[in-house]
Amino acid sequence: MTALNRREIVAKLLADRGNDLLVVPSLGQACYDCMAAGDSPQTFYMWGAMGGAVPVALGLAIAQPDKRVICIAGDGELLMGLGALAATAAEAPANFAIACLDNERYGETGQQHTATGRGANLTAIAAGAGFGTAMMVTTEDEVAAGVKACRETPGPVFVTFKVDDAPEEAAIPPKDGAYLKSRFREAVVGKI
Amino acid sequence: MSEWRDDIFDCLQEAGVRQVAYVPDAGHARLIDRCHEANGMRAVSLTTEEDGVALMAGAWLGGDKGVMLMQSSGVGNTINMLSLVKNCQFPLVTLVTMRGEWGEWNTWQVPMGQTTQQHFEVAGVICYRCDKPEDVKETVATALRFAYYTNSAVAVLLGQRLIGAKIFPED
Ligand SMILES: Cc1ncc(C[n+]2csc(CCOP(=O)(O)OP(=O)(O)O)c2C)c(N)n1
Ligand SMILES: [Mg+2]
Numbered sequence: 182m183t184a185l186n187r188r189e190i191v192a193k194l195l196a197d198r199g200n201d202l203l204v205v206p207s208l209g210q211a212c213y214d215c216m217a218a219g220d221s222p223q224t225f226y227m228w229g230a231m232g233g234a235v236p237v238a239l240g241l242a243i244a245q246p247d248k249r250v251i252c253i254a255g256d257g258e259l260l261m262g263l264g265a266l267a268a269t270a271a272e273a274p275a276n277f278a279i280a281c282l283d284n285e286r287y288g289e290t291g292q293q294h295t296a297t298g299r300g301a302n303l304t305a306i307a308a309g310a311g312f313g314t315a316m317m318v319t320t321e322d323e324v325a326a327g328v329k330a331c332r333e334t335p336g337p338v339f340v341t342f343k344v345d346d347a348p349e350e351a352a353i354p355p356k357d358g359a360y361l362k363s364r365f366r367e368a369v370v371g372k373i
Numbered sequence: 374m375s376e377w378r379d380d381i382f383d384c385l386q387e388a389g390v391r392q393v394a395y396v397p398d399a400g401h402a403r404l405i406d407r408c409h410e411a412n413g414m415r416a417v418s419l420t421t422e423e424d425g426v427a428l429m430a431g432a433w434l435g436g437d438k439g440v441m442l443m444q445s446s447g448v449g450n451t452i453n454m455l456s457l458v459k460n461c462q463f464p465l466v467t468l469v470t471m472r473g474e475w476g477e478w479n480t481w482q483v484p485m486g487q488t489t490q491q492h493f494e495v496a497g498v499i500c501y502r503c504d505k506p507e508d509v510k511e512t513v514a515t516a517l518r519f520a521y522y523t524n525s526a527v528a529v530l531l532g533q534r535l536i537g538a539k540i541f542p543e544d
Contacts, residue, residue, distance in 0.1 A: 225434060229456055229457065230427065230456060231453070233423065233426075234427075235424075235427075236424040236425075236427035236431065237427045237428070237430050237431035237434070237457075238431055239417075240417075240430065240433075241432070242435075243417070243435070244432050244434070244436055262423075264420030265419075265420070267420055358460030359461055362433075362434065362461040366433075369434070369436070370436035
């Protein structure tokens with residue numbers, strides 16, 4: 182397995198994000214990666230609700246069609262909610278991308294193997310679900326195109342980044358859910 | 374077709390509901406069709422009910438009011454996702470067509486139908502019940518107001534006596 186670094190990928194995904202990029206990272210390491218790249222009220226960190234990151238981001242993308250929405254999700258997260266890929270592709274939100282940080286592990290719970298290291302291909306599943314753009318990024322050369330697709334290509338976009346399974350140091354974001362919701366709404370909707 | 378389903382649709386429009394998440398149930402079929410046809414409303418078909426709970430949270434984050442339609446057997450699928458609603462104090466309104474109670478024929482509907490309200494209440498969802506057509510409009514309108522004003526999770530349980538039990542051939 183090639184070893185892309187998850188922190189570097191997320192830093193690129195969120196670079197110069199401005200106010201028009203809305204981000205939903207799934208529980209565990211994806212949240213820490215986003216926090217390490219710089220906290221923002223326009224990031225809604227999921228501390229639980231495993232399997233729910235994609236549908237949260239979909240509801241947000243439908244509500245905010247003029248802003249780009251990126252769901253940054255672990256492979257374990259996506260495997261728990263595969264049906265949401267079909268539902269998302271069917272809705273076809275043009276402003277929506279999923280960036281999968283595929284370490285082939287349930288990293289947060291002790292590095293158990295997920296199905297992606299044992300034959301499952303999330304990019305192929307997303308393509309089969311109906312995502313118009315579904316990419317697999319395994320080398321440094323491909324990273325820029327993968328990031329650009331997440332940021333700019335008309336959605337729905339799905340990009341798998343095959344990342345190193347070495348855990349990074351935790352960068353802990355706020356975890357009070359009501360606070361995360363209120364600051365997000367204040368920044369995006371203009372009212373709590 | 375019975376009028377109370379149209380009353381529900383009117384309530385959703387009056388409340389400014391923009392996203393309607395659903396996993397189909399026969400009892401909601403007419404309402405689902407009307408939501409798909411309505412201007413300014415987006416009906417979103419999901420593969421499992423927990424995704425509807427999550428979709429409603431995302432809708433609210435983006436400034437949209439939402440409502441989730443499901444049948445009682447779907448309630449069991451939502452339990453862990455309701456922790457998102459509770460932790461973040463998201464408003465949630467779900468309209469649940471009941472099975473497994475009045476006049477049920479299918480044994481497999483009974484375990485979930487008989488415990489729907491208990492499951493919801495343990496998970497922090499307030500339950501309103503409706504068994505008479507004339508109560509539907511006021512109950513749904515009240516549930517919408519209450520949920521959005523107080524950041525509460527509210528389920529309206531539409532009783533099987535109201536919906537009419539599904540008739541199967543005699544065995
Ligand atoms: C419903 C549910 N089941 C199990 C867990 C335990 N759990 C927490 S994080 C996690 C693994 C997440 O894996 P992945 O999304 O691939 O993230 P990674 O840490 O590998 O980046 C699991 C299984 C949970 N929080 N919720
Ligand atoms: Mg993983």
